[in-house]
Amino acid sequence: MTGRIVEWGIFAAVVAAGVAVAIFGSGYYAQTLFTATMLILLAVGWNVISGFTGYVSFGQVSFFGLGAYVAALVMIHMAAPWYVAAPVAALAGIIVALPLGLIMLRLNGIFFALGMFGLARIMEIIASSLGITGGPMGTTVPVAQSVNECALVMVLAAAAALIASYRLMRSRLGLRLMAIRDDAVAAEASGVNTWTIKVVAFCISAGIAAIGGSLYVWNVGYLDPSSAFTGTIELQTILIVLTGGIGTVWGPLIGGIVIAALSTALWARFPMEEQIVLGALIMFIAVAMPGGLMSAVSRLGWLKRAPIWGPPVDPTTLPPVATDEATSGAPAAREPVLSCRGLGIRFGGVVAVKDVDVTAYPAEMLAIIGPNGAGKSTLFNLISSFALPSVGEVSFAGHKVSGLPAHALARRGIARTFQTSRLFPLLTVWETVLLAASSLYATRADAVAATTRILAEVRLLDHWAEYPDTLPPGRQRLLEIARALALKPRVLLLDEAMAGMSAQEIERVHAALRHAMARGTAVIAIEHVLPAIAPLARRVQVLDFGQTIAEGIPRQVLSNPTVIEAYMGADYEEPAHGGA
Amino acid sequence: MIATFVALLILGLLWGGVYLLMAEGLNLIYGVMKVVNLAHGDFIVLGGLVAFSLFGVFHITPLLSFPLAALLLFGIGALVQVGVLERITVTGPEGELRTLLATFGLSYVVANASFLLWGSQFQSIPYMQGALQFGAVAVPEGLLVSSLCAFAVALLVHLWLTATMTGRSVHATAQSSLGAAACGLNVRRIRMVTFAIGSAMAGGAGALVIALIPFQTSSGGDLTVQAFTLIALGGLGNYLGAWLAAELLGLTEVFTQYYFGSDAASAVVYAVFIGVLVFRPQGLLGRAGRV
Numbered sequence: 001m002t003g004r005i006v007e008w009g010i011f012a013a014v015v016a017a018g019v020a021v022a023i024f025g026s027g028y029y030a031q032t033l034f035t036a037t038m039l040i041l042l043a044v045g046w047n048v049i050s051g052f053t054g055y056v057s058f059g060q061v062s063f064f065g066l067g068a069y070v071a072a073l074v075m076i077h078m079a080a081p082w083y084v085a086a087p088v089a090a091l092a093g094i095i096v097a098l099p100l101g102l103i104m105l106r107l108n109g110i111f112f113a114l115g116m117f118g119l120a121r122i123m124e125i126i127a128s129s130l131g132i133t134g135g136p137m138g139t140t141v142p143v144a145q146s147v148n149e150c151a152l153v154m155v156l157a158a159a160a161a162l163i164a165s166y167r168l169m170r171s172r173l174g175l176r177l178m179a180i181r182d183d184a185v186a187a188e189a190s191g192v193n194t195w196t197i198k199v200v201a202f203c204i205s206a207g208i209a210a211i212g213g214s215l216y217v218w219n220v221g222y223l224d225p226s227s228a229f230t231g232t233i234e235l236q237t238i239l240i241v242l243t244g245g246i247g248t249v250w251g252p253l254i255g256g257i258v259i260a261a262l263s264t265a266l267w268a269r270f271p272m273e274e275q276i277v278l279g280a281l282i283m284f285i286a287v288a289m290p291g292g293l294m295s296a297v298s299r300l301g302w303l304k305r306a307p308i309w310g311p312p313v314d315p316t317t318l319p320p321v322a323t324d325e326a327t328s329g330a331p332a333a334r335e336p337v338l339s340c341r342g343l344g345i346r347f348g349g350v351v352a353v354k355d356v357d358v359t360a361y362p363a364e365m366l367a368i369i370g371p372n373g374a375g376k377s378t379l380f381n382l383i384s385s386f387a388l389p390s391v392g393e394v395s396f397a398g399h400k401v402s403g404l405p406a407h408a409l410a411r412r413g414i415a416r417t418f419q420t421s422r423l424f425p426l427l428t429v430w431e432t433v434l435l436a437a438s439s440l441y442a443t444r445a446d447a448v449a450a451t452t453r454i455l456a457e458v459r460l461l462d463h464w465a466e467y468p469d470t471l472p473p474g475r476q477r478l479l480e481i482a483r484a485l486a487l488k489p490r491v492l493l494l495d496e497a498m499a500g501m502s503a504q505e506i507e508r509v510h511a512a513l514r515h516a517m518a519r520g521t522a523v524i525a526i527e528h529v530l531p532a533i534a535p536l537a538r539r540v541q542v543l544d545f546g547q548t549i550a551e552g553i554p555r556q557v558l559s560n561p562t563v564i565e566a567y568m569g570a571d572y573e574e575p576a577h578g579g580a
Numbered sequence: 581m582i583a584t585f586v587a588l589l590i591l592g593l594l595w596g597g598v599y600l601l602m603a604e605g606l607n608l609i610y611g612v613m614k615v616v617n618l619a620h621g622d623f624i625v626l627g628g629l630v631a632f633s634l635f636g637v638f639h640i641t642p643l644l645s646f647p648l649a650a651l652l653l654f655g656i657g658a659l660v661q662v663g664v665l666e667r668i669t670v671t672g673p674e675g676e677l678r679t680l681l682a683t684f685g686l687s688y689v690v691a692n693a694s695f696l697l698w699g700s701q702f703q704s705i706p707y708m709q710g711a712l713q714f715g716a717v718a719v720p721e722g723l724l725v726s727s728l729c730a731f732a733v734a735l736l737v738h739l740w741l742t743a744t745m746t747g748r749s750v751h752a753t754a755q756s757s758l759g760a761a762a763c764g765l766n767v768r769r770i771r772m773v774t775f776a777i778g779s780a781m782a783g784g785a786g787a788l789v790i791a792l793i794p795f796q797t798s799s800g801g802d803l804t805v806q807a808f809t810l811i812a813l814g815g816l817g818n819y820l821g822a823w824l825a826a827e828l829l830g831l832t833e834v835f836t837q838y839y840f841g842s843d844a845a846s847a848v849v850y851a852v853f854i855g856v857l858v859f860r861p862q863g864l865l866g867r868a869g870r871v
Contacts, residue, residue, distance in 0.1 A: 107861050110616055113677075113680055114616060114808050117801070118805045118808075118853050125846075231688070235688055273692070281685070283682045284685075286679075290674075
């Protein structure tokens with residue numbers, strides 16, 4: 001807690017110093033301060049999409065320029081003051097970013113990065129060919145009364161942006177952004193609508209950049225396409241975030257101060273070589289110091305990110321779980337909760353899954369076994385909508401759900417784990433489970449209570465503030481199961497969840513699964529090793545070459561000759577004296 | 581009418597060859613290393629400006645400076661790969677993004693170093709300004725020669741990739757770096773050679789193209805976008821696709837220029853760029869025909 005106080009104390013001191021220079025500084029100092037804080041503001045914006053969300057943009061200057069043009073138009077044609085022009089510019093940035101984000105954030109990172117790179121050039125061409133803003137020659141804009149006024153506004157804007165970015169980072173949205181950055185597939189499985197969330201982050205980042213642009217024209221009083229969309233601003237914005245520490249709240253501030261000092265010094269002595277040095281610095285940081293200065297600072301134990309919405313509450317103080325209709329006890333009649341009919345998928349010429357039916361009943365476990373390459377994991381992908389079946393359909397709780405996005409299924413109650421565990425390297429144990437719980441619960445208190453309960457149940461609560469890579473492999477698996485359980489699933493898909501676990505850890509998983517089944521959850525478990533699952537499974541289904549070859553109660557299925565053949569080969573003979 | 585159409589068709593196809601030459605190095609590098617070199621356009625400009633100086637000072641024609649510029653960029657490319665990109669050891673999305681950031685920095689280093697040496701004016705080489713008459717069709721000599729060189733280089737690289745042992749090793753590395761390493765290939769060396777050859781192709785392209793299109797030191801970014809557009813339209817890393825895309829762009833530009841003027845023609849590449857992102861991010865041919 002004292003760490004937080006020191007953190008904000010330093011921040012307040014820095015802002016106060018900035019305000020003092022803005023008010024009392026000479027024109028030169030005020031102008032330098034204006035430029036530096038403008039770049040910090042832009043860096044905060046870039047950090048939202050590229051740092052928190054992990055989508056590197058090389059065209060943030062597009063929104064800077066857009067904001068500058070919109071503000072210029074508003075100030076010229078409507079004779080509006082800067083404090084009207086800036087919000088209008090921000091709004092314009094968001095409106096333009098929305099369709100762009102919807103298109104470009106479907107694609108992988110390279111397309112987004114290059115798409116933004118091209119966008120800055122397209123915007124420059126558009127600005128040049130529009131007559132209303134003076135075309136390539138530019139236009140004059142009503143300028144601010146004094147540089148000091150500009151600097152003061154910009155200092156406050158940058159400070160506000162930093163506080164907003166801190167709040168964002170501590171919010172549900174921030175948690176989702178970081179999850180997407182770390183592993184978008186696992187985020188989707190935790191009920192996060194990754195596409196929408198990325199677009200939201202992109203719009204926020206565009207709005208911030210547009211405010212920077214609007215205050216810039218107000219400061220210089222002149223606007224032309226090549227200065228509005230200049231690569232110099234892009235270069236400095238990215239360099240600041242990288243220097244300070246990408247994906248951290250204070251990175252843009254620290255980097256902004258360092259880079260402002262450096263580029264002011266360079267500009268004074270080597271104006272021609274400045275950009276070469278700054279470009280080389282980006283190369284150096286990308287190669288040798290990817291975490292920036294913040295990684296050095298946090299290695300000393302300072303400015304560490306505290307887990308979002310932590311610490312956990314004391315589990316003994318939580319009220320008992322209210323049972324609700326959907327999950328209470330076993331229903332009167334044994335009705336299937338999930339039924340898949342004739343599922344099939346082919347990849348090119350390979351038929352991975354062919355005409356498979358799967359039925360799962362509440363409060364019991366179905367084990368799916370089969371040799372390597374039998375199509376078990378592919379089947380899970382089809383059920384949980386991570387792959388679209390070529391034929392067949394999935395019905396869940398009486399509704400057809402094939403074709404729904406994976407995150408929607410996760411929220412409706414089909415949760416899953418992955419064959420090779422997919423945890424978020426930079427989210428703590430607490431945040432990993434909280435992410436899934438916050439997909440389900442609207443209020444913070446409910447999400448925190450649910451997360452606490454689940455972590456207590458799998459006995460990971462003591463490790464709440466640790467990162468997944470510090471946990472032994474068995475506990476990592478356990479954490480993944482806990483994340484799935486946080487979605488309060490009606491169907492839980494476990495993909496070899498107990499591989500590599502110690503007997504003790506398997507016992508913990510069994511306890512958690514029994515608990516979930518007692519609440520009515522249907523579990524479908526893929527396993528290689530049947531003993532890990534046999535005590536819990538009511539039915540077993542055997543897959544081979546993408547088809548169901550046997551189905552029934554465990555003992556019966558395991559003595560089925562077709563199953564033995566699939567595992568052992570056709571000429572396998574039962575050992576003479578029944579050795580294990 | 582028909583003569584005009586045929587003339588435009590031939591011009592478009594020849595320009596397509598030139599565009600292919602400018603994009604192919606980027607394609608080769610992406611195919612093998614999954615890296616988009618954001619300094620690619622700056623490499624082209626650097627090659628062109630070197631040819632410009634060689635012509636101005638020693639009267640060396642672009643055809644001769646083509647191998648010289650390629651050699652210089654080969655060296656720079658090898659240096660960049662060994663000194664910078666090879667040192668980014670993480671893989672996956674993080675490695676990809678860090679590599680992109682490093683080449684982003686590189687593009688500023690190259691462009692501004694060129695600026696220190698050559699200033700910011702547009703430069704060109706007055707070479708092979710005549711035209712050859714084929715019946716009713718007049719074809720600019722420079723364009724014809726550049727385009728033929730482009731096809732020759734494309735063919736040579738193709739032969740190198742498919743018929744030589746080194747080329748096959750490159751092929752193997754493109755498909756699986758780990759697998760190639762497990763077979764005893766020196767994948768570090770292969771990546772170095774690939775990046776160097778990709779850069780050399782950029783430099784060579786610049787030396788030829790500066791006789792056709794004037795360059796300034798800040799043209800690099802536009803050329804990078806153009807080259808990326810072509811290889812994305814072709815399907816990243818796809819050779820046949822890139823060639824088709826280049827011809828398509830050449831034809832579209834030439835016809836647009838004739839019917840709608842040169843302003844419209846210069847926007848064509850961006851229109852194609854947007855079209856690729858919106859409609860066809862997987863490229864014209866999808867996965868078929870990848871390196």
